[in-house]
Amino acid sequence: MFSKGLIYGTHYIRFVTPNYEGSHKLESPKYSENEIDNEEKIILQKWIEMLKYEGERLPNEISDEQFLQLLSLSSTNSRRKLLNFFYVKECKKLKDKTRKENVKELKRQKLEERVNRPKGHIEYGLWKNTMFAKSNNVHFKTLLNYKLVNAMIFNQPLVIDMDFFDHMERREISSLSEQLSNSFSCNRLSSDPFNLTLCNVDFESQKFQSIQKQMPNILNPSFPMNITSKSYLDIFPKEKLVYLTPNAKDEMMEFDHEAIYIIGGLVDLRNSNPVTMAKAKKENIKMVKLPIDRYHISRGKKELAINIMVKILLDLQENGDWKKALKNIPKRLLYTSDDSHLLPHNKASRYK
Numbered sequence: 520m521f522s523k524g525l526i527y528g529t530h531y532i533r534f535v536t537p538n539y540e541g542s543h544k545l546e547s548p549k550y551s552e553n554e555i556d557n558e559e560k561i562i563l564q565k566w567i568e569m570l571k572y573e574g575e576r577l578p579n580e581i582s583d584e585q586f587l588q589l590l591s592l593s594s595t596n597s598r599r600k601l602l603n604f605f606y607v608k609e610c611k612k613l614k615d616k617t618r619k620e621n622v623k624e625l626k627r628q629k630l631e632e633r634v635n636r637p638k639g640h641i642e643y644g645l646w647k648n649t650m651f652a653k654s655n656n657v658h659f660k661t662l663l664n665y666k667l668v669n670a671m672i673f674n675q676p677l678v679i680d681m682d683f684f685d686h687m688e689r690r691e692i693s694s695l696s697e698q699l700s701n702s703f704s705c706n707r708l709s710s711d712p713f714n715l716t717l718c719n720v721d722f723e724s725q726k727f728q729s730i731q732k733q734m735p736n737i738l739n740p741s742f743p744m745n746i747t748s749k750s751y752l753d754i755f756p757k758e759k760l761v762y763l764t765p766n767a768k769d770e771m772m773e774f775d776h777e778a779i780y781i782i783g784g785l786v787d788l789r790n791s792n793p794v795t796m797a798k799a800k801k802e803n804i805k806m807v808k809l810p811i812d813r814y815h816i817s818r819g820k821k822e823l824a825i826n827i828m829v830k831i832l833l834d835l836q837e838n839g840d841w842k843k844a845l846k847n848i849p850k851r852l853l854y855t856s857d858d859s860h861l862l863p864h865n866k867a868s869r870y871k
Contacts, residue, residue, distance in 0.1 A: 560586055567602070578605040588689050601690065663707045667743035670712040676779050677706075677832065678751045678760075679825060682719035683785040684726045686794055691786040692726045696733035698786065701826035703734070703744060709833045716745040717784070718754065752802065755779050762799035762806040763828065765821035771807040774835035782828050791822065814845060823848065 563586065571577055581589075585605055592598050641648055679699070687695065699717075706712045721727060722738075736742050751760060762781045763771070781804070783795035799806040809831065811821055823831075827847055834844035 556590070559590055563589060570599070570602070575599070575602070576606045577602050578609040580609070581605065591689065604690070664743045667707055667712055667715075671714050671743060671745060674712060674714045675776060675836065676716055676755065677713035677829070678716050678718055678755070678779060678781040679784045680719055680751070680762075680781055680795075680798075681717050681721070681784040682750075682798070683783065683794060684721055684724050686792075687726070687786060688789075689726075689729075691788055692729045694786045694788070695784060695825070696730045698825040699730060699784070700733045701824075702829040705826060705830050706833065707743075709837075711833075711837060713829070713833070713836075714745065715829075716747070716751075716754075718747060718749060718751045720746055720748050722748060751779070751781060757804065760804045762795065762804050763808065764793070764795040764799060764806050765808050765811075765823075766793040766796035767799075767806040767808040769807045770810045770813060772810070774832070774839050776836065780832060782825055784825065786824075787822065809845075810841065811845075814841065823852075 567577060567581070578585075589598050589601060592601060636642065679702070684692070703715065706715050731737060737744070737746060747754070756779075759777065759779045760781060761775070761778045762783075764783060781799075783798075785794060787794075796806060808821075809823075809828075827849070830847040831844045834840065834847065
């Protein structure tokens, strides 16, 4: 354990980096979920005021929950990054609020125009008479959800293993929530969606509340996705399970329509520990990795976001074309801006 500090006025703010042991499970944070040290909060508020004078991008309002997240961090740099994240999030909410108000005002004007329309004259057009049935977002969502209900009964399962809450911090849980929401959306928009299943969910964990905030209807009985606290070993045949982990030795050569693929529900922004591989080894499950090295695509970390993995598997399930499927990888992770990185790469030729 080591510590470092920041001198502000007559105060000395001391940050302590927590210990890690075993498979890098986090220790309990210094502050409980509902407890804030008022003295530390005042010092932190003064430091934030100092950052405002320096021209930093900071949110206008900081909630008690956000103060808890800031106080649980161990360095000024990480606190600056989190404050910048809160600022971006606040700007997005303000932008969405403005957009909704503009849409609401437009609807009000159209309704007023329709009410004040002269009687006895038929007009065709938008917000007027039409020969077509009108559809709204509720109708479209109902149709998409009906398709997911069929997928839950008949389609190929795709498992997301949620047994990694103890290995993630708050910001990683927040990122995980967004990735799960995006995975559900892209799966619902697919012509042939997976039977998406969340396994090993700890419903009593306070970190699960972050996922509920992102997906408030996730525990609703009518929500078209399977979610359970049971292990996939208790639900599916073990011989069909295939764990997708970037640390596996064997590459996934082609998509198997009979297999039940497992994606680790883990976001690791600090260390790239082979946690998913260790779990697959412990449970004696077959594991493979995407042929990213063979196609010479990614630079740096080999881990991909859960929603990117879901998109790749959806494309592979549809046509089995690796070139098309790997286009879902963000360009920031690619060596080249064109499609030349998608050509199979011979590692031996790299040193000739």
